[in-house]
Amino acid sequence: MRYYTFGDEPSISPDEFFMEEALREARQALAEDEIPIGAVVVAKGKIIGRGHNLTERLTDVSAHAEMQALTAAANYIGGKYLKDCTLYVTMEPCVMCAGASYWFQIGRIVFGAYDTRMGFGRINQKITHPKTLITGGIKENECAELVRDFFKSKRMKKG
Amino acid sequence: MRYYTFGDEPSISPDEFFMEEALREARQALAEDEIPIGAVVVAKGKIIGRGHNLTERLTDVSAHAEMQALTAAANYIGGKYLKDCTLYVTMEPCVMCAGASYWFQIGRIVFGAYDTRMGFGRINQKITHPKTLITGGIKENECAELVRDFFKSKRMKKG
Numbered sequence: 658m659r660y661y662t663f664g665d666e667p668s669i670s671p672d673e674f675f676m677e678e679a680l681r682e683a684r685q686a687l688a689e690d691e692i693p694i695g696a697v698v699v700a701k702g703k704i705i706g707r708g709h710n711l712t713e714r715l716t717d718v719s720a721h722a723e724m725q726a727l728t729a730a731a732n733y734i735g736g737k738y739l740k741d742c743t744l745y746v747t748m749e750p751c752v753m754c755a756g757a758s759y760w761f762q763i764g765r766i767v768f769g770a771y772d773t774r775m776g777f778g779r780i781n782q783k784i785t786h787p788k789t790l791i792t793g794g795i796k797e798n799e800c801a802e803l804v805r806d807f808f809k810s811k812r813m814k815k816g
Numbered sequence: 817m818r819y820y821t822f823g824d825e826p827s828i829s830p831d832e833f834f835m836e837e838a839l840r841e842a843r844q845a846l847a848e849d850e851i852p853i854g855a856v857v858v859a860k861g862k863i864i865g866r867g868h869n870l871t872e873r874l875t876d877v878s879a880h881a882e883m884q885a886l887t888a889a890a891n892y893i894g895g896k897y898l899k900d901c902t903l904y905v906t907m908e909p910c911v912m913c914a915g916a917s918y919w920f921q922i923g924r925i926v927f928g929a930y931d932t933r934m935g936f937g938r939i940n941q942k943i944t945h946p947k948t949l950i951t952g953g954i955k956e957n958e959c960a961e962l963v964r965d966f967f968k969s970k971r972m973k974k975g
Contacts, residue, residue, distance in 0.1 A: 718919035737877050752943050753915030760877035784911050
């Protein structure tokens with residue numbers, strides 16, 4: 658496994674490196690008062706698509722971070738499929754996004770926090786593409802905390 | 817049940833009436849050399865969103881008819897949810913589109929042709945919203961034939 662190193666900092670894995678980029682997108686969502694979920698699509702070590710949740714801004718409940726990043730990546734390469742690409746997303750994708758990843762034939766999905774309620778992992782059948790590899794739990798706490806804090810502050814404002 | 821009548825023509829049910837509108841969208845897709853699937857979203861007997869498959873034109877494998885029609889409808893009403901609306905679509909929605917319909921909380925889905933391979937019906941768990949009613953098989957043959965003929969002519973061109 659290759660590791661990126663930055664001077665004296667402890668080395669981090671590529672998955673952690675790119676999840677940090679997805680987290681950067683999530684923080685951007687937070688700054689826009691959106692549910693803080695972010696995603697990037699990576700091909701050969703390069704980010705070719707980015708996105709964060711835009712459901713409020715677009716008044717579109719389907720404007721999830723993954724949908725933005727996947728379509729941006731396909732747009733960038735000018736092709737339909739993302740077979741050799743990895744989707745990094747701070748939260749376990751929902752059924753819609755997992756279903757979208759099937760059509761894009763994404764090579765791999767790496768997610769941060771698990772979502773036991775809405776995540777596609779609750780579906781017992783395979784709904785991602787047969788060739789898609791899945792890794793969960795990268796920077797899990799950081800990804801989960803961002804969303805948890807967001808909803809906590811929303812509830813406090815309401816209360 | 818109310819029926820729309822048109823002069824001497826035999827009366828048709830509202831479901832058949834609006835499926836015919838979805839078929840109109842599908843035929844538009846066909847004219848654009850897209851997989852001929854169409855959809856409309858109806859609220860109180862009025863079409864508030866239309867769409868057809870745009871995967872080729874947009875080079876976006878997620879640009880399904882349902883996604884277009886659902887976002888168009890939400891855009892039209894300026895709200896997030898489509899609780900009192902019906903989605904008419906010529907083909908059984910895939911997992912992605914069924915997952916999207918969950919987020920829109922669509923009141924009802926009426927589809928034409930069954931899709932045993934990619935349709936959401938292959939999933940044993942409920943992936944649409946708990947309150948979403950489902951009807952399949954409206955104008956089934958007409959909807960299926962359109963897609964079947966499309967792929968047949970594609971294969972003939974290739975061969």
